[in-house]
Amino acid sequence: MQYRTIIRILGLLVALFSVTMIPPAIVSIIYEDGSGLPFLLAFILCLITGLAIWYPNRSFRNDLRAKEGFLIVVLFWTVLASFGALPFLLLEQPQMSTTDAFFESFSGLTTTGATVIEGIDYLPKAIQYYRQQIQWLGGMGIIVLAVAILPILGVGGMQLYRAETPGPVKDSKMTPRIADTAKHLWYIYFSLTIVCATAFWVVGMNWFDAICHAFSTIAIGGFSNYDASLGHFNSVGVNVVCVIFLWIAALNFALHYAAASGRSLKGYFHDPELKTFFIIQISLVLICFSVLIQFNWFTDAGIAFDQALIQSVSISTTAGFTTTEFSNWPVFLPIMLIFSSFIGGCAGSTGGGLKVIRVLLLYLQGKREVDRLIHPKAIYSVKLGERALPDRVVEAVWGFFSAYAMIFVIIMVGLIATGMDDVTAFSATAATLNNLGPGLGEVAATYAEVSDSGKWLLILAMLFGRLEVFSLLVLFSPTFWRS
Amino acid sequence: MQYRTIIRILGLLVALFSVTMIPPAIVSIIYEDGSGLPFLLAFILCLITGLAIWYPNRSFRNDLRAKEGFLIVVLFWTVLASFGALPFLLLEQPQMSTTDAFFESFSGLTTTGATVIEGIDYLPKAIQYYRQQIQWLGGMGIIVLAVAILPILGVGGMQLYRAETPGPVKDSKMTPRIADTAKHLWYIYFSLTIVCATAFWVVGMNWFDAICHAFSTIAIGGFSNYDASLGHFNSVGVNVVCVIFLWIAALNFALHYAAASGRSLKGYFHDPELKTFFIIQISLVLICFSVLIQFNWFTDAGIAFDQALIQSVSISTTAGFTTTEFSNWPVFLPIMLIFSSFIGGCAGSTGGGLKVIRVLLLYLQGKREVDRLIHPKAIYSVKLGERALPDRVVEAVWGFFSAYAMIFVIIMVGLIATGMDDVTAFSATAATLNNLGPGLGEVAATYAEVSDSGKWLLILAMLFGRLEVFSLLVLFSPTFWRS
Ligand SMILES: [K+]
Ligand SMILES: [K+]
Numbered sequence: 001m002q003y004r005t006i007i008r009i010l011g012l013l014v015a016l017f018s019v020t021m022i023p024p025a026i027v028s029i030i031y032e033d034g035s036g037l038p039f040l041l042a043f044i045l046c047l048i049t050g051l052a053i054w055y056p057n058r059s060f061r062n063d064l065r066a067k068e069g070f071l072i073v074v075l076f077w078t079v080l081a082s083f084g085a086l087p088f089l090l091l092e093q094p095q096m097s098t099t100d101a102f103f104e105s106f107s108g109l110t111t112t113g114a115t116v117i118e119g120i121d122y123l124p125k126a127i128q129y130y131r132q133q134i135q136w137l138g139g140m141g142i143i144v145l146a147v148a149i150l151p152i153l154g155v156g157g158m159q160l161y162r163a164e165t166p167g168p169v170k171d172s173k174m175t176p177r178i179a180d181t182a183k184h185l186w187y188i189y190f191s192l193t194i195v196c197a198t199a200f201w202v203v204g205m206n207w208f209d210a211i212c213h214a215f216s217t218i219a220i221g222g223f224s225n226y227d228a229s230l231g232h233f234n235s236v237g238v239n240v241v242c243v244i245f246l247w248i249a250a251l252n253f254a255l256h257y258a259a260a261s262g263r264s265l266k267g268y269f270h271d272p273e274l275k276t277f278f279i280i281q282i283s284l285v286l287i288c289f290s291v292l293i294q295f296n297w298f299t300d301a302g303i304a305f306d307q308a309l310i311q312s313v314s315i316s317t318t319a320g321f322t323t324t325e326f327s328n329w330p331v332f333l334p335i336m337l338i339f340s341s342f343i344g345g346c347a348g349s350t351g352g353g354l355k356v357i358r359v360l361l362l363y364l365q366g367k368r369e370v371d372r373l374i375h376p377k378a379i380y381s382v383k384l385g386e387r388a389l390p391d392r393v394v395e396a397v398w399g400f401f402s403a404y405a406m407i408f409v410i411i412m413v414g415l416i417a418t419g420m421d422d423v424t425a426f427s428a429t430a431a432t433l434n435n436l437g438p439g440l441g442e443v444a445a446t447y448a449e450v451s452d453s454g455k456w457l458l459i460l461a462m463l464f465g466r467l468e469v470f471s472l473l474v475l476f477s478p479t480f481w482r483s
Numbered sequence: 484m485q486y487r488t489i490i491r492i493l494g495l496l497v498a499l500f501s502v503t504m505i506p507p508a509i510v511s512i513i514y515e516d517g518s519g520l521p522f523l524l525a526f527i528l529c530l531i532t533g534l535a536i537w538y539p540n541r542s543f544r545n546d547l548r549a550k551e552g553f554l555i556v557v558l559f560w561t562v563l564a565s566f567g568a569l570p571f572l573l574l575e576q577p578q579m580s581t582t583d584a585f586f587e588s589f590s591g592l593t594t595t596g597a598t599v600i601e602g603i604d605y606l607p608k609a610i611q612y613y614r615q616q617i618q619w620l621g622g623m624g625i626i627v628l629a630v631a632i633l634p635i636l637g638v639g640g641m642q643l644y645r646a647e648t649p650g651p652v653k654d655s656k657m658t659p660r661i662a663d664t665a666k667h668l669w670y671i672y673f674s675l676t677i678v679c680a681t682a683f684w685v686v687g688m689n690w691f692d693a694i695c696h697a698f699s700t701i702a703i704g705g706f707s708n709y710d711a712s713l714g715h716f717n718s719v720g721v722n723v724v725c726v727i728f729l730w731i732a733a734l735n736f737a738l739h740y741a742a743a744s745g746r747s748l749k750g751y752f753h754d755p756e757l758k759t760f761f762i763i764q765i766s767l768v769l770i771c772f773s774v775l776i777q778f779n780w781f782t783d784a785g786i787a788f789d790q791a792l793i794q795s796v797s798i799s800t801t802a803g804f805t806t807t808e809f810s811n812w813p814v815f816l817p818i819m820l821i822f823s824s825f826i827g828g829c830a831g832s833t834g835g836g837l838k839v840i841r842v843l844l845l846y847l848q849g850k851r852e853v854d855r856l857i858h859p860k861a862i863y864s865v866k867l868g869e870r871a872l873p874d875r876v877v878e879a880v881w882g883f884f885s886a887y888a889m890i891f892v893i894i895m896v897g898l899i900a901t902g903m904d905d906v907t908a909f910s911a912t913a914a915t916l917n918n919l920g921p922g923l924g925e926v927a928a929t930y931a932e933v934s935d936s937g938k939w940l941l942i943l944a945m946l947f948g949r950l951e952v953f954s955l956l957v958l959f960s961p962t963f964w965r966s
Contacts, residue, residue, distance in 0.1 A: 066859055154859060332899040335908075339892055362885050369882035370960045372875075373953055376549055376637060391874055392855075398881035399852035402845045405888065409822055416815040422923075423905050425818075440905075470856055477853045 001481075002068055004060040010075055011054025017080050018046030020137060021087070028126035035124035038090035046083050067480060069153050073145060073471050077463060080141075081109040084134050091127060094119070099452045106459045108134035110466040111142065111350060113222030113320045113437030114458070116448045120227050125208070128225040132212040139219025139350040140189055142466065143253050147348045148181040155470045156400035157358065157393045158347060188256050193218045196245045203237030217245045220350040222320030222437040227445075230310065231323040239310040239323060250277065250317040250345035272385050273346050273357040280356065284312040284340055288333055295330040316340035318352035320437025327444040334440055338427055341434040352435030352465055354404060361389070361397045403469045408433055411461045418454040428454075432461035484964075485551055491540035493558055498533025500563050501526050503620060504570070511609035518607035521573035529566050550963060552636050556628060556954050560946060563624075564592040567617050574610060577602070582935045589942045591617035593949040594625065594833060596705030596803045596920030597941070599931045603710050608691070611708040615695040622702025622833040623672055625949065626736050630831045631664040638953045639883035640841065640876045641830060671739050676701045679728040686720030700728045703833040705803030705920040710928075713793065714806040722793040722806060733760065733800040733828035755868050756829050756840040763839065767795040767823055771816055778813040799823035801835035803920025810927040817923055821910055824917040835918030835948055837887060844872070844880045886952045891916055894944045901937045911937075915944035 021043035028036035088101035100116045107114045108131055150158040197214035201207055216223045226232035258267045288308035298304040307324050314321040315337040327334050343359050345351015368380045381388040408429055415425035427439030442449055464472055474480050504526035511519035571584035583599045590597045591614055633641040680697035699706045709715035741750045771791035781787040790807050797804040798820040810817045826842050828834015851863045864871040891912055898908040910922030925932055947955055957963050
């Protein structure tokens with residue numbers, strides 16, 4: 001293991017991360033909220049620590065293998081999220097415990113969006129801004145991880161998206177070098193954020209709110225600078241803008257990349273994952289709408305449609321914005337929406353969950369098993385569009401699903417062991433493992449009441465979800481640490 | 484499709500099934516409980532209907548293909564369970580609705596053991612006996628299905644146990660013809676039942692209770708002729724006998740067959756599934772015991788151990804006998820035991836759940852995925868003992884797990900749509916799909932309070948579980964019905 005090369009990279013990352021403390025400091029100055037000092041301190045701490053880690057190892061620049069790739073990915077999220085907790089620890093208002101500070105930071109950087117803070121509306125502007133920005137940075141990290149790194153590492157069948165392999169994303173020919181790919185992806189991500197913020201401003205938000213919500217929309221993070229989340233605005237315009245940009249952010253960024261580089265717009269029209277994604281989205285909206293109408297849940301059909309639209313899109317893409325108490329919606333709607341977050345966004349998006357492509361492949365593979373039983377001697381392959389998938393991808397997707405289910409059960413039983421009730425434990429595990437945010441029961445609004453050990457378990461769930469289970473799971477294998 | 488051959492076989496089965504109405508009629512005569520007439524009527528109805536179905540088709544004796552095998556298996560359970568509902572419909576006490584009669588009969592024949600009857604203690608002896616006997620008959624059917632039929636049909640990776648393939652059950656060389664295999668299996672099943680009944684009698688049960696409970700123990704069914712289930716006896720001896728025979732019944736009957744035919748006792752010692760089964764069993768008992776001790780749940784350690792033993796074995800093997808309200812046990816024990824029922828018994832046993840072998844294979848395959856990520860160029864195979872498994876078995880097991888999870892979610896959301904609360908819906912789905920019986924919440928004791936539509940959904944879950952999902956699922960495929 002090339003430890004010193006890994007440490008060098010980490011040092012650089014932490015030093016770079018220090019820069020992200022400057023914008024909130026500026027926000028503090030603009031709004032004169034008197035909370036600038038913690039960010040200045042955090043900036044200095046990150047910069048010095050980062051450089052101190054980097055300097056003695058600066059000459060270690062060996063080539064890295066897949067093994068080291070996993071370690072860097074895991075350390076990227078755990079180390080940066082830990083340093084990201086600094087402002088929460090240093091702030092006087094709100095006074096946060098160490099556990100709470102880490103929970104909020106990990107929830108932000110993994111774009112989960114579960115919060116332990118009550119009274120967000122009354123926080124200093126700088127810390128309001130900082131929470132949103134950390135989600136946006138996490139979203140950036142995910143795009144690069146999902147589009148450029150996981151296909152190379154081959155996690156959960158994502159070798160499917162490797163640039164060399166033929167198929168749906170073949171035309172997008174991702175720039176081979178990760179750094180270069182990352183630069184292009186960030187450019188798209190940045191542009192989308194600006195367009196989204198402008199759109200929010202056009203439908204009536206002030207610039208501060210527009211930027212804050214654009215950050216958490218494009219990152220599919222779900223943090224808001226209001227306790228009432230999107231519901232604060234009570235505006236159809238805001239909801240519609242949010243839905244449109246959540247849909248854009250929940251698509252594979254490789255498709256956006258292909259479109260942006262002008263090479264092919266038809267990627268959007270020929271992608272089987274995108275098609276499945278919209279079929280699921282529209283079905284969910286229609287089911288929610290018809291049940292709400294049947295129960296006369298809202299005063300008129302227009303409001304019912306607006307709420308059905310924003311809530312089903314927000315939960316199923318794993319954003320987790322709330323505009324109404326959907327957890328009290330009639331009969332099976334709350335649990336259906338929680339289950340829909342297991343599907344989540346497309347691969348290569350900022351969304352969480354299993355990802356649409358994997359659910360589609362599980363369905364196709366299930367269909368193949370049935371066909372095999374009926375005609376035992378025929379040979380069936382799993383096809384995506386015109387393309388037959390190699391067995392290794394098929395097996396990796398199935399392995400992903402099984403591991404996801406196993407982690408789910410372990411974390412849920414662990415939470416109940418800390419004294420949590422069954423429904424809350426179920427939905428809290430789903431909400432963190434799928435990087436969704438809000439759950440049902442005790443955690444429908446905030447996670448403030450969860451015990452400390454429960455919070456650490458949920459942090460673990462967020463990491464497992466965000467790192468596509470296997471990136472973290474490999475570290476638990478003795479084989480990994482054998483040289 | 485050879486419809487007339489299938490109808491001929493069904494007619495024969497129904498006519499044969501009529502004979503099972505005679506023992507309860509005799510019980511009625513012995514105890515003079517005045518409930519003999521419904522059984523006599525049911526006997527005549529089954530016999531006449533069966534012969535009427537069989538007679539016009541008696542000359543159709545074509546060879547059957549795999550497709551027709553699936554149809555016969557599904558019809559076996561649905562048609563016999565429907566005819567099995569006759570006595571419940573005809574009886575004056577208890578007065579049962581059509582839904583309740585079908586629920587009780589399907590729950591019996593699938594060895595689920597969920598009941599809608601309250602006040603079982605006060606029922607006529609004949610109907611008490613009949614409920615136990617229908618479980619015993621269901622258990623017989625399962626053994627033949629699991630050991631002789633599913634390996635040929637190849638459901639859920641069970642081709643692993645096909646006699647021709649080399650491996651752990653190679654030595655047992657199952658007699659190729661199903662009928663002959665069935666005869667031998669029933670002989671073992673019958674002998675075990677006699678030994679079990681005698682053991683129950685030795686530890687203090689009267690003969691009637693001993694036979695009734697031997698029926699539902701060997702079938703891992705969980706019905707009892709007392710509302711308080713095994714708790715009625717409040718006897719360590721009864722609990723220990725029950726545990727021992729549940730363990731025997733939860734092993735692969737192919738192993739018993741090999742041992743009984745004197746060819747090899749070492750099958751027991753070299754079977755990786757058996758080893759895993761006992762590791763899981765012992766772990767569960769120890770976890771329950773230590774938590775109960777820690778919480779001072781019982782007055783002394785002896786009682787705590789007795790209860791930990793009987794309840795964890797009863798739930799994890801999917802028998803579902805209760806001796807105490809385990810659903811009120813501290814913290815995570817109830818949910819852990821419900822989750823353990825997903826593992827269930829060994830393949831080829833009367834137990835339900837996913838089966839130990841599949842869980843073991845899922846674990847081994849997950850481990851392989853991790854190894855593949857660490858060393859992408861190495862070639863790994865999934866090994867059971869010394870034997871590398873073909874990809875097709877590996878994929879079939881993964882497909883089985885995914886389909887199981889999908890059916891689980893659909894039934895659970897369906898139950899919530901009927902107005903059931905989340906915890907009850909979760910545990911009721913688990914308890915029926917795993918053929919366990921008792922759940923948590925509203926269905927911890929009986930299913931009497933569940934709505935009619937809810938009961939039919941649960942009947943569907945019992946069938947999906949008992950028919951190893953795919954035997955029933957293939958019937959929903961258009962390919963199946965294409966000639
Ligand atoms: K989220
Ligand atoms: K049972």
